[in-house]
Amino acid sequence: MSDAMHSSPARPASAMYRPRTVGEAVDMLAGARESGTEVVLLSGGTDLVPALRSGERRADAVVALRRVQELRVRGAGADSLTVGAGVTYTDLVGWSLSPGLARTARVVGSVQIRNTGTVGGALGSARPAGDLLTFLTAADAEVLTASPSGPARLPLARFLAGGPAPGAVVTAVRLARPGGPQTYLKIGGRQAAFPAVVSCAVLVDRLRRSLTCAIGGVGRLPARMEEAESAAAGDIDWATGTASPAAARRFADLVTAAAARIAPALPVGPRESAEYRWHAAGVLAGRAFTRCLLPAATPDEPT
Ligand SMILES: Cc1cc2nc3c(=O)[nH]c(=O)nc-3n(C[C@H](O)[C@H](O)[C@H](O)COP(=O)(O)OP(=O)(O)OC[C@H]3O[C@@H](n4cnc5c(N)ncnc54)[C@H](O)[C@@H]3O)c2cc1C
Incomplete structure (x- = not known):
C-alpha cells in the first residue's frame, strides 16, 4: 500500500522516511515535527492512503513503519500476550494462543485488508x-507506546479517549492470556468486507470467575457492558463453566438496555438507526453468551 501512495495521491508527501527500529522511527517523527513538518505514521496504509488521496488527511512527510521488524513480533508471557503494532490481521488469524483475537481477525475486511x-x-x-x-x-x-520521553503503557480506554499522543508510536498491545472461551461477532453491510455496524466481544475467564463484554458501533468508542457483566457472573455455574438459556436472554436484555443509555454519537441511516443498533447489540450479546456458555454451543476455546 505504501508504495502505491507514490503513484497517484492527490497531494504527495514530499518526504518518505523508512526507519528500521522503533528508536529511529521516534527520532524521525520528532525531527520532522520540530522542523514544523506535517508528518504522519504509515503502517499498512489501508486507512491512511485513501484519506491522503481524498484530501481528508494531508502530510508533508511520512514515516513508514513496514521495515521495523521489532513491531512485527507477538509473544506470550506467563500471564499476558503481547502483539506488536506491525502485526497484521493475517498474522493473527491462526494464532492458537488467542482464539478470540484469531476470530476477530478472521472477520476483518477482505483478504487484502487482512x-x-x-x-x-x-x-x-x-x-x-x-x-x-x-x-x-x-x-x-493496554497500549504500549514509544516517544521522545520514553516508553509508556496506558489502558486502552484512556488511549482511545485521548487519541495517540503527538510524537508517540504505538509499539504493541498487551492483554491477559485467555482463561476460558471467548468470541467475537459483528453485523456489517457485508460480513467480512466492511467495518462492522455493530460488534460484540465476550470473554469468559474461569479462573477469575468473570465475564467481560464490549459493544462497538453504538457510541463513539466501544463500550463495556458492566451491569450485564456483573449479572452474568452471578448466573454462570463456575464449576462447569455453563449457564442457562434464561441467563443468556437476561444478558441480551441488559446489553440492549445499556446500549440504549449510550448517547447516540454516530451517523444514522435508514438501515442503521439508533434503535436498530441497540437491538443488534442485544442480539449479538445473547449469541456470544450462548456460544461461550451453553453446553451445546461451540465456543472459541484456547488451546
Ligand atoms: C475496504 C476496507 C475494508 C475494511 N474493513 C475493515 C473491517 O472489516 N474491520 C475493521 O476493523 N477495519 C476495517 N477496515 C479499516 C482498516 O483496515 C483498519 O483500521 C486497519 O487496521 C488499519 O491499519 P493500517 O495498518 O492499514 O493503518 P494505516 O492506514 O497505515 O494507518 C491508520 C492510522 O493509524 C496511524 N498509525 C499507523 N501505525 C501507527 C502506529 N504504530 N502508532 C501510531 N499511529 C499509527 C496512521 O498515522 C493513521 O492515522 C477496512 C478498510 C478498508 C479500506
Whole structure:
C-alpha cells in the first residue's frame, strides 16, 4: 500500500522516511515535527492512503513503519500476550494462543485488508466499530507506546479517549492470556468486507470467575457492558463453566438496555438507526453468551 501512495495521491508527501527500529522511527517523527513538518505514521496504509488521496488527511512527510521488524513480533508471557503494532490481521488469524483475537481477525475486511491492515493502524484510526478495538476493550488491553520521553503503557480506554499522543508510536498491545472461551461477532453491510455496524466481544475467564463484554458501533468508542457483566457472573455455574438459556436472554436484555443509555454519537441511516443498533447489540450479546456458555454451543476455546 505504501508504495502505491507514490503513484497517484492527490497531494504527495514530499518526504518518505523508512526507519528500521522503533528508536529511529521516534527520532524521525520528532525531527520532522520540530522542523514544523506535517508528518504522519504509515503502517499498512489501508486507512491512511485513501484519506491522503481524498484530501481528508494531508502530510508533508511520512514515516513508514513496514521495515521495523521489532513491531512485527507477538509473544506470550506467563500471564499476558503481547502483539506488536506491525502485526497484521493475517498474522493473527491462526494464532492458537488467542482464539478470540484469531476470530476477530478472521472477520476483518477482505483478504487484502487482512494482509496489510495492522494492529497499530487500527489503534491509530480508532474507528468507532473497529473490530479489534471492540475485542481489545472487552479484553482490558493496554497500549504500549514509544516517544521522545520514553516508553509508556496506558489502558486502552484512556488511549482511545485521548487519541495517540503527538510524537508517540504505538509499539504493541498487551492483554491477559485467555482463561476460558471467548468470541467475537459483528453485523456489517457485508460480513467480512466492511467495518462492522455493530460488534460484540465476550470473554469468559474461569479462573477469575468473570465475564467481560464490549459493544462497538453504538457510541463513539466501544463500550463495556458492566451491569450485564456483573449479572452474568452471578448466573454462570463456575464449576462447569455453563449457564442457562434464561441467563443468556437476561444478558441480551441488559446489553440492549445499556446500549440504549449510550448517547447516540454516530451517523444514522435508514438501515442503521439508533434503535436498530441497540437491538443488534442485544442480539449479538445473547449469541456470544450462548456460544461461550451453553453446553451445546461451540465456543472459541484456547488451546
Ligand atoms: C475496504 C476496507 C475494508 C475494511 N474493513 C475493515 C473491517 O472489516 N474491520 C475493521 O476493523 N477495519 C476495517 N477496515 C479499516 C482498516 O483496515 C483498519 O483500521 C486497519 O487496521 C488499519 O491499519 P493500517 O495498518 O492499514 O493503518 P494505516 O492506514 O497505515 O494507518 C491508520 C492510522 O493509524 C496511524 N498509525 C499507523 N501505525 C501507527 C502506529 N504504530 N502508532 C501510531 N499511529 C499509527 C496512521 O498515522 C493513521 O492515522 C477496512 C478498510 C478498508 C479500506
